[in-house]
Amino acid sequence: MRDREPSDAKIRVQGIGKFFDMRTKGDTGRVHALDDVDLTIGRNEFLTIIGPSGCGKTTLLRIIASLTPPDTGQVLVDGTPVAAPTPERAMVFQSFGLFPWKTVLDNVRFPLKIRKMPDQESTDIAMTYLRKVGLEQFAGSHPHQLSGGMQQRVGLARALATDPDILLMDEPFGAIDAQTRELMQEELMRLWQDSGKTVVFVTHDLDEAVLLADRVLLLSRSPGRVRALIPVDLPRPRWDYDVRAHRDFTDIRSQLWGMLRDDLINQRGQEAKADVT
Numbered sequence: 001m002r003d004r005e006p007s008d009a010k011i012r013v014q015g016i017g018k019f020f021d022m023r024t025k026g027d028t029g030r031v032h033a034l035d036d037v038d039l040t041i042g043r044n045e046f047l048t049i050i051g052p053s054g055c056g057k058t059t060l061l062r063i064i065a066s067l068t069p070p071d072t073g074q075v076l077v078d079g080t081p082v083a084a085p086t087p088e089r090a091m092v093f094q095s096f097g098l099f100p101w102k103t104v105l106d107n108v109r110f111p112l113k114i115r116k117m118p119d120q121e122s123t124d125i126a127m128t129y130l131r132k133v134g135l136e137q138f139a140g141s142h143p144h145q146l147s148g149g150m151q152q153r154v155g156l157a158r159a160l161a162t163d164p165d166i167l168l169m170d171e172p173f174g175a176i177d178a179q180t181r182e183l184m185q186e187e188l189m190r191l192w193q194d195s196g197k198t199v200v201f202v203t204h205d206l207d208e209a210v211l212l213a214d215r216v217l218l219l220s221r222s223p224g225r226v227r228a229l230i231p232v233d234l235p236r237p238r239w240d241y242d243v244r245a246h247r248d249f250t251d252i253r254s255q256l257w258g259m260l261r262d263d264l265i266n267q268r269g270q271e272a273k274a275d276v277t
Contacts, residue, residue, distance in 0.1 A: 006042025010198045011064060011166065013039040015073030017223075018059055033059045035223035037073070046192055046199045048213040050206065050256065052263050056224030057202045058170050064200060065091050065168050077166070087115075090164035094171040096151040098143040104130065105139040108158045129157040132191060149180035153187070160191065167192075169201045173208070185211060186239040193237065206260070210234075210252050211243060218256060221263045228259060 016037040019030045034056040041047050049057050062068035064075055066085045074081050077088065098107050105126055112122035130136045133153040143151055152172060159167060173181045185208060192199055203209050209216050213232045220227040234248055235241070243249055 006040055006045060008043040009040050010043040010045070010078065011039075011041040011200075012076040012079075013037055013041075013060070013064065013073070014076065016060065016063055016070045016075070017072035018056065018063065018068070019071050032223035034063075034070075035225050037219075037224065037226055039217065039226060039229075041198060041200060042214075044196045044198060046201065046212055046214045047217060048201045048203055048209040048215075049217045049219065050203060050209045050260065051219030051224060051227070052221045052260065053204075054222050055219040056222065057219060060219070060224065061091075061168050061170050061200060061202050064166075065089050067091065087162055088165040090159040090162050090167055092155055092159045092167065092169045092172045094174045096143070096148075096155050096175075098151055098154055100143050102142070103139065104135060104141050104143070104146070104154050107143070107154055108161050111158060111162050125161050126157070129161045130154075132160070133157045133187060147180070149176045149184060152176055152184060156188070156191075160195070165197060167197050167199045169199065171202055171204065174204070181208075188212070189237065189239060206253055206256055207244065209256070210249055211238060216252070216256060218259055221266070227263070228256075230256060 016034055018034040019032055022029050022031050037060060049060065051057055059068060063070050066075070066082050066089070069083070076082065077086075082089075099110065102110065105123070108126035108130060109122045112125060117125075127136060127139065130139055133156055135150060135153055135157065138146060138150065143154070146154070152175075156172070173184050176184065189212065201212060210232055216228075216230045216232060217226065218228040218230070219225065230252060232248075232252055234243060234246055
């Protein structure tokens with residue numbers, strides 16, 4: 001299955017490499033996290049990223065967000081190199097990152113207030129996005145009064161309230177139960193289709209990667225390189241039929257698992273040899 005280069009590029013990742021210094025038992029060394037990653041992400045595309053643990057998925061996402069600087073290469077948004085965070089790129093983390101002393105409304109309003117937006121305008125925008133994620137009635141509640149899934153929806157509303165062109169999501173549903181996760185996946189697909197934003201979504205879950213994506217990026221084991229870019233030509237919307245029963249879904253998942261399984265087996269084999277020596 002061949003990758004299709006997006007005709008309307010939103011993000012270009014060019015020659016990205018990243019090293020981290022590491023200390024182990026008093027020794028110093030360098031970990032090669034990413035190596036020569038080239039990637040073009042289309043405008044309004046939903047790209048998911050998978051790969052073995054430690055392959056640099058989150059590092060790549062943070063580099064796209066300009067939260068972590070690359071050692072080599074550059075990221076371009078709309079053809080312009082970026083090196084610092086900008087409002088057009090919003091990040092959603094696995095940890096909810098909510099302020100426990102603030103109400104739900106004030107959590108969503110927070111980035112708008114940072115921009116010195118007038119109170120009424122920021123309130124109106126925050127309430128709009130709380131309605132979109134079904135939490136309008138909890139605007140006056142505090143995070144500890146909400147379930148994990150509801151807290152994640154607050155985090156999503158907060159990211160969307162800034163109206164970013166690009167939504168960067170690092171395993172945002174990893175800490176919630178399976179049933180809530182499926183509801184959140186559906187909610188995210190609806191919000192994405194309504195907004196037309198570009199989404200880059202890191203996950204460990206193969207089913208989730210295929211379900212959500214226009215394309216799936218598979219990174220190799222460390223150092224992370226582009227192992228494959230697989231298009232997902234499944235009909236949308238994907239919440240009004242049993243997408244997991246679709247033949248193409250199972251074929252794509254099987255293709256990805258075959259490559260990922262090979263990497264995992266090779267990685268464990270090398271770790272076992274290292275333990276012996």
